[in-house]
Amino acid sequence: MRRKTKYKLMIFFIILALVFNIFIYIFDKIVTPTVLAVADAEMRAKSIEIINKSIIEEYSKQFKYNDVVKVEKDIDGNIVMLKADTLKMNKIACDVSLNSQKKLKDLGYVGIKLPIGYVTKNNILSYWGPSITIKMQPIGHIETRYSSNFESAGINQTRHKIYVEVDTKVRIIIPLKSNDIEVKNQVPIAETIIVGKIPNTAVQLDLDNAGFRMKN
Secondary structure, eight states, X not given: OHHHHHXXXXXXXXXXXXXXXXXXXXXXXXXXXXXXXXXXXXHHHHHHHHHHHHHHHHHHHHOOHHHHEEEEEOTTSOEEEEEEOHHHHHHHHHHHHHHXXXXXXXXXXXXXXXXXXXXXXXXXXXXXXXXXXXXXXXXXXXXXXXXXXXXXXXTTEEEEEEEEEEEEEEEEEETTEEEEEEEEEEEXXXXXXXXXXXXXXXXXXXXXXXXXXXXX
């Protein structure tokens, strides 16, 4: 009797192990790639939202075009120099990077939960099933760069646009898998009309050397 019981238990555990392995295999080969794709999209959207909020917050407080970009004219009103305060711009870029890094780490610790039904992209099933916790870890560095663009806006009028671009990498972590993605976003921070002809020799913005790069 005891032998039969042991035999049945052995068979039960073998079947249980086989079912578990089959489940893990199916989950890893079929479900995991879909979950990871959804997790990447969700965390990328959340990361860009955090970066955009940091940019808006810092530049609305600290950036004023006339204080950062100096337009010098001669006695005839011709523009002789257009120069940016790179020290000020670097300081704001540093604040954006620090603020973004802190908020990304905070989001990574907490994570977000997605119902397994959300992975199906079916509106009816979106909120059904157990939740999967998605976590994130900033990796590499956060880099903030500037670029600018001049375009004609009429006779002796030039439209000047300044952009800030934040670039970083984050690691998306789900059960049994992880994936590294690049998060990059460019936001316009200033647009103004400059009256007067701007010769190429007058532009000394040097924005290529402005910005901030920080190791995590």
